[in-house]
Amino acid sequence: AQRVTQPEKLLSVFKGAPVELKCNYSYSGSPELFWYVQYSRQRLQLLLRHISRESIKGFTADLNKGETSFHLKKPFAQEEDSAMYYCALRMSARQLTFGSGTQLTVLP
Amino acid sequence: ETGVTQSPTHLIKTRGQQVTLRCSSQSGHNTVSWYQQALGQGPQFIFQYYREEENGRGNFPPRFSGLQFPNYSSELNVNALELDDSALYLCASSLTGGRGNTEAFFGQGTRLTVV
8 A cells, every 4th residue: 555654743944954854655656746735824735746857946856766755855945935745645646645744844 | 717615614513413515626627536634644535536426535434425516516425423523624626637637736625523
């Protein structure tokens, strides 16, 4: 069965510092991996997906099939990056399997 | 372009009662998925509807059921409510086509409290 693990429930960094949110997955097939973000009082929204290989709001994520990881990185964190981040895996074009989320706080 | 809307935003029900939650999909989308998000957890997949039929189901009992209408809007019904059903229920819509499934757009959720 597919599973997504986000080992950190809470992560705090100072403004301008690099940030990395960890995500590991288990799935026997070829997964689609996503990062979703939820800002305070807003709905869950897609941040980026591995197949597009783009940088959104300075964030990047590389799929490492050997380590079954899809860590989210940003070289210089901003206060507006404070939010809840969810890693998700999609199989068979159907359901998303989410991790339990990491609450990122960027301190001034 | 209209986004995904859910109603109601909040409701309180008594254990044993039944509840219906509603979702209007984003314009142009034909697939609706429902998720349950308990406090402190990530969303958990309940089921998905495509072309008015259930197209995948997560690990939820039969008392969780749904419908999709010709305009692609959807309902989630939960019978015999239990205290553990208290959660945020999220609806997500997407477009399923020849090239697979587009990204899912989420509604703001319905907060259900069972007392």
